[in-house]
Amino acid sequence: MTARVKYDDVEVGTEIPAQTYHIDRANLVMYAGASGDFNPIHWRESFAKAVGLPDVIAHGMYTMAQAGRFVTDWAGDPGAVVDYGVRFSAPVVVPDEGGATLEVSGKIEEKLEDNKVVVALTARAADQKVLTRAKAVVRLA
Amino acid sequence: MAPHGPAPPFDLEGADRMAINRDFIGRTFPPTEPYEVSRVKIREFADAIGDPNPLYRDAEAAKAAGYPDVIAPPTFPIVVSLGNPALADPELGIDFAMVVHGEQRFEYTRPMRAGDVVTCTSTITDIKSIGRNEKLTVETEIATVEGELICKTYNTLVERGA
Numbered sequence: 001m002t003a004r005v006k007y008d009d010v011e012v013g014t015e016i017p018a019q020t021y022h023i024d025r026a027n028l029v030m031y032a033g034a035s036g037d038f039n040p041i042h043w044r045e046s047f048a049k050a051v052g053l054p055d056v057i058a059h060g061m062y063t064m065a066q067a068g069r070f071v072t073d074w075a076g077d078p079g080a081v082v083d084y085g086v087r088f089s090a091p092v093v094v095p096d097e098g099g100a101t102l103e104v105s106g107k108i109e110e111k112l113e114d115n116k117v118v119v120a121l122t123a124r125a126a127d128q129k130v131l132t133r134a135k136a137v138v139r140l141a
Numbered sequence: 142m143a144p145h146g147p148a149p150p151f152d153l154e155g156a157d158r159m160a161i162n163r164d165f166i167g168r169t170f171p172p173t174e175p176y177e178v179s180r181v182k183i184r185e186f187a188d189a190i191g192d193p194n195p196l197y198r199d200a201e202a203a204k205a206a207g208y209p210d211v212i213a214p215p216t217f218p219i220v221v222s223l224g225n226p227a228l229a230d231p232e233l234g235i236d237f238a239m240v241v242h243g244e245q246r247f248e249y250t251r252p253m254r255a256g257d258v259v260t261c262t263s264t265i266t267d268i269k270s271i272g273r274n275e276k277l278t279v280e281t282e283i284a285t286v287e288g289e290l291i292c293k294t295y296n297t298l299v300e301r302g303a
Contacts, residue, residue: 001196001206001207001208021191027189027191030188030189031189031190033185033189034182034185034186034188034189034190034220035186035189035219035220036220036223037223039237039238039240041238051238051239052301059242060241060242060245061216061219061242061245062190064216064245065190065192065214065216066190066191068214068215068216069190069191069192069194069214071215072192072194072214072215073194077196077206078194078196078197078212078214078215078252079208079212079251079252081215081249082248082249083246083247083248083249084215084216084246084247084249085244085245085246085247085295086244086245086246087243087244088241088242088243088244088245091241133244
């Protein structure tokens with residue numbers, strides 16, 4: 001499969017419209033089970049607070065997965081992603097009531113050879129950047 | 142991020158923690174036991190991240206897209222790459238109650254897919270202090286048992302200072 005987006009149709013600076021993703025405690029419990037990361041900071045409030053966190057926080061990899069989905073939904077083919085990296089700059093705090101909202105947006109930062117582009121990603125929750133240096137290299141059609 | 146398996150004994154005291162053992166810098170661990178990637182596990186993971194993409198759950202859709210079987214989301218390799226007993230070695234001295242994930246990167250040769258039988262070979266490439274925190278970086282090569290490299294992962298863990 002190849003990507004749905006054509007290399008010739010994007011320029012440096014082309015923006016990918018923002019998407020929002022809701023996160024609640026049930027998502028984190030499912031993610032713990034699926035990933036095998038059962039650290040209680042991701043599901044037990046008393047424990048999270050006892051180790052100095054404001055509340056239960058999302059797995060960094062859960063947040064990275066949402067930003068990854070943002071890229072694969074845009075590109076159309078998950079196999080078009082050839083490199084994907086992030087730095088976790090702030091935790092996504094997930095209160096019992098109401099959960100959290102993650103907003104992800106992207107911009108073409110660089111066009112490389114071989115139809116590849118660098119997508120710079122921005123991810124925010126509660127008015128804070130939760131990922132920095134978040135970039136995906138995607139091979140477009 | 143804790144390694145896989147039973148939850149480690151989380152230590153709420155934490156006061157007597159030692160620095161992470163620098164002797165582990167540069168250490169490469171033997172390949173892990175083969176892990177067989179299944180359709181069920183990929184679907185479970187896709188469900189957990191809330192991604193309805195048919196390529197993660199429908200073998201026919203995946204074949205129509207040119208893949209031999211369902212493929213896994215880009216972050217799925219974390220499921221196998223952190224099954225590494227290396228980080229659980231008590232000699233390393235990590236207090237997982239104080240660990241947060243610092244950075245993560247994947248370099249892909251191709252998407253992981255159902256039917257792959259893979260092993261992870263990890264190397265601890267760096268351990269250093271940043272202020273009151275300790276930072277540990279692990280590089281892992283995930284390859285099929287036939288020797289095909291699927292991806293390399295770069296994982297940085299931060300142990301928060303008390």
